[in-house]
Amino acid sequence: MSAPPPLLDRLRTRGWRLTAQRRVVAEAMTGDNVHMTADEVLERARRLLPEISRATVYNTLNELVELGEVAEIPGPDRVRRYDPNAVVPHQHLACEVCGGLWDVHAEGVEALHPDPAALGDFEVASTVVTFRGVCAACRGR
Amino acid sequence: MSAPPPLLDRLRTRGWRLTAQRRVVAEAMTGDNVHMTADEVLERARRLLPEISRATVYNTLNELVELGEVAEIPGPDRVRRYDPNAVVPHQHLACEVCGGLWDVHAEGVEALHPDPAALGDFEVASTVVTFRGVCAACRGR
DNA sequence: TTAGTTGCAAAGGCTTTGCACGCGC
DNA sequence: GCGCGTGCAAAGCCTTTGCAACTAA
Numbered sequence: 001m002s003a004p005p006p007l008l009d010r011l012r013t014r015g016w017r018l019t020a021q022r023r024v025v026a027e028a029m030t031g032d033n034v035h036m037t038a039d040e041v042l043e044r045a046r047r048l049l050p051e052i053s054r055a056t057v058y059n060t061l062n063e064l065v066e067l068g069e070v071a072e073i074p075g076p077d078r079v080r081r082y083d084p085n086a087v088v089p090h091q092h093l094a095c096e097v098c099g100g101l102w103d104v105h106a107e108g109v110e111a112l113h114p115d116p117a118a119l120g121d122f123e124v125a126s127t128v129v130t131f132r133g134v135c136a137a138c139r140g141r
Numbered sequence: 142m143s144a145p146p147p148l149l150d151r152l153r154t155r156g157w158r159l160t161a162q163r164r165v166v167a168e169a170m171t172g173d174n175v176h177m178t179a180d181e182v183l184e185r186a187r188r189l190l191p192e193i194s195r196a197t198v199y200n201t202l203n204e205l206v207e208l209g210e211v212a213e214i215p216g217p218d219r220v221r222r223y224d225p226n227a228v229v230p231h232q233h234l235a236c237e238v239c240g241g242l243w244d245v246h247a248e249g250v251e252a253l254h255p256d257p258a259a260l261g262d263f264e265v266a267s268t269v270v271t272f273r274g275v276c277a278a279c280r281g282r
Numbered sequence: 283t284t285a286g287t288t289g290c291a292a293a294g295g296c297t298t299t300g301c302a303c304g305c306g307c
Numbered sequence: 308g309c310g311c312g313t314g315c316a317a318a319g320c321c322t323t324t325g326c327a328a329c330t331a332a
Contacts, residue, residue: 017306019312038297053314058297060312074215078321079296093255093263102263104255112253114234114245114272121277122234122243128271131255136262158286158331179322194289199322201287219296220321287330294323304313 006030007069007084014067024049025060029070029084035092035101037079075099076132091129097138104131147171148210148225155208165190166201170211170225176233176242178220216240217273232270238279245272 007026012018028044029036036044042057061082064070071086077099091109093102109129148167153159169185170177177185183198202223205211212227218240232250234243250270 017311019306021313051314055298055315056313062298072217074217074219076213076215078215078219078221080219091255093260093265095263096266102259104259106253106255108249108252111249112247112270114232114247118243118245119234121280122236122272123274123280124234124272125237125274126272128269128273129253130269130271131263131265131267132269133264133266139262139264160287160331162288192289196290196323197288203323284330284332286332288328290326292324294321296320298319299317300315302314304311306311307309 010069011067016067020049021045021052021056022060024052025057026064029064029082031084032103034085035073035081035083035103037081041082073101075101091131093135094130094132095135095138096132097134100135100137102135106131151210152208157208161190162186162193162197163201165193166198167205170205170223175226175244176214176222176224178222182223214242216242232272234276235271235273236276236279237273238275241276241278243276247272 007030008023011022011026016022024045025041027048028041038054038058038061041061042052042054045052045057061070065072065082069084069086071083073081073083073092075081075094076096079099081101083101085103089109090103091106093104094100106129109127112127112129114124148171149159149164152163152167157163165186166182168189169182179195179199179202182202183193183195186193186198202211206213206223210225210227212224214222214224214233216222216235217237220240222242226244230250231244232247234245235241247270250268253268253270255265
């Protein structure tokens with residue numbers, strides 16, 4: 001059925017100061033199965049607002065991450081990717097060759113718990129599951 | 142009791158060309174101090190062989206990863222960490238504040254499988270599970 | 283011998299920062 | 308008007324690379 005409220009609506013509600021740049025970044029992040037690098041976000045944002053700067057895209061992405069609206073995904077390469085779908089729990093397929101990322105669902109994630117003995121005073125906030133391997137495109141090469 | 146399965150022996154068997162530098166990197170990776178950054182490996186290696194260069198440490202670590210003897214762990218920060226324990230499956234606790242990593246074991250990892258419908262032609266090689274949160278030391282601040 | 287390894291320094295790629303100007307509220 | 312947001316360029320950090328000298332097998 002209906003998805004959670006659009007990113008921009010959620011942000012407005014939270015009193016986020018709205019500028020053309022921020023709107024455009026949020027718009028660039030909208031959509032399904034989107035896992036863009038900061039550079040890809042910049043590229044998309046520039047189609048809507050050509051004067052936007054790289055620094056602003058980085059600033060805005062970092063804020064969205066801090067607000068918990070967007071998730072930062074560490075992948076096999078060192079490039080950060082951003083997942084607008086932070087609200088809906090899901091897992092990822094990560095290609096070790098091209099660094100690409102795709103959403104996937106897996107069962108049993110909630111059942112995973114670290115051994116309490118080894119946990120000590122570590123406070124777990126989230127469980128990240130990633131299936132690493134090689135994507136179809138990279139296998140063809 | 143029995144000596145740990147020496148990384149160096151495995152490598153020799155595989156026809157790895159053995160140099161002082163490589164031996165020292167392998168030694169630096171041995172032990173319980175298990176999730177070092179390249180810089181930390183360099184520091185330890187230098188205690189044993191002061192002339193070793195940073196580039197050689199990077200080269201050697203990358204080789205060990207390619208050989209499957211060491212695992213590269215992507216964390217919340219962009220710094221790569223190296224896990225000599227690649228042979229024994231285990232999971233990690235990752236501190237989002239300081240970037241620290243600790244081994245932990247969790248049950249049910251083998252039972253995780255991505256939804257085949259979304260998998261397509263992606264070939265899964267391994268399943269990575271990380272519990273993200275805040276470590277005891279960082280919570281104290 | 284000789285192919286593979288090392289060290290140095292420089293380059294590379296991604297991200298952050300300092301500061302002056304501009305704009306939403 | 309005030310204070311936060313933006314843009315630019317430069318710096319920062321981690322990692323890789325080019326190349327000449329060296330060395331294990």
